[in-house]
Amino acid sequence: MSTGITLSLAGRRALVTGGANGLGAGIVRRLAQAGASGASIDLVADDAPPTGWHALTADVRVEDQVARACAEAVERLAGRLDIVVAAAGVVPPWRGVAELDLAAWDDLFAINVRGVAATLKHAGPLMNDGGSVILMGSLNSWRGDGNITGYVASKHAVLGITRSAAIDLGSRGIRVNAIGPGPVATEALRGRMTERAHGGGPPLETALAAAAALTSLGRIATVEDVADVALFLAGELSAAVTGQLLAVDGGLP
Numbered sequence: 001m002s003t004g005i006t007l008s009l010a011g012r013r014a015l016v017t018g019g020a021n022g023l024g025a026g027i028v029r030r031l032a033q034a035g036a037s038g039a040s041i042d043l044v045a046d047d048a049p050p051t052g053w054h055a056l057t058a059d060v061r062v063e064d065q066v067a068r069a070c071a072e073a074v075e076r077l078a079g080r081l082d083i084v085v086a087a088a089g090v091v092p093p094w095r096g097v098a099e100l101d102l103a104a105w106d107d108l109f110a111i112n113v114r115g116v117a118a119t120l121k122h123a124g125p126l127m128n129d130g131g132s133v134i135l136m137g138s139l140n141s142w143r144g145d146g147n148i149t150g151y152v153a154s155k156h157a158v159l160g161i162t163r164s165a166a167i168d169l170g171s172r173g174i175r176v177n178a179i180g181p182g183p184v185a186t187e188a189l190r191g192r193m194t195e196r197a198h199g200g201g202p203p204l205e206t207a208l209a210a211a212a213a214l215t216s217l218g219r220i221a222t223v224e225d226v227a228d229v230a231l232f233l234a235g236e237l238s239a240a241v242t243g244q245l246l247a248v249d250g251g252l253p
Contacts, residue, residue: 010035060110086136177244
């Protein structure tokens with residue numbers, strides 16, 4: 001017998017940080033395709049948001065800007081907020097532990113960790129009970145990796161936030177989960193691989209093929225793959241899933 005549960009997000013309102021580019025933009029598109037309206041927040045406003053979506057600006061490193069953007073989003077969405085996606089984040093250049101730039105470390109944490117916490121702090125109280133929060137983790141939320149100690153540490157922190165916020169918000173029926181992408185074929189990834197090639201690393205296509213060869217499926221994930229998992233976590237089909245990180249990595253060992 002059908003339960004009537006679907007992937008439709010018709011009538012739902014969403015807020016997505018980092019929504020103008022990369023994974024955040026892909027998630028905005030997928031949520032919009034499923035019927036959600038919302039607000040896309042980024043440093044530079046999305047110049048072509050989907051129908052029913054508002055393009056807002058904020059620097060997630062600045063708490064006052066996050067608070068303002070969350071309040072403006074809810075105002076524009078007629079006082080309703082059902083889905084929050086904290087996708088704003090950065091990947092730093094490769095550096096060994098001995099070469100760490102601690103000023104850059106602080107800025108990285110201000111975006112990848114403090115920005116997530118600020119988004120939860122200011123969007124959480126504005127959400128309807130029974131909503132869904134989705135944070136952007138990484139395969140590096142549970143494993144180490146050479147030359148990116150700061151990034152790995154920041155994504156471990158996101159997993160901790162996910163597990164703890166799920167407990168805090170569970171009494172309101174709000175689920176908190178994270179997505180853990182492996183390498184994803186974004187323009188940013190291609191740019192980093194190209195930069196590493198210029199520094200003596202393998203050529204871009206060789207690096208992409210090597211990353212794909214490490215996976216069980218023989219391919220690296222796409223933006224659409226990650227957006228599909230966000231859609232699942234945003235809707236009714238994941239109603240009993242909270243405090244989890246879902247890997248989207250093609251089956252990395």
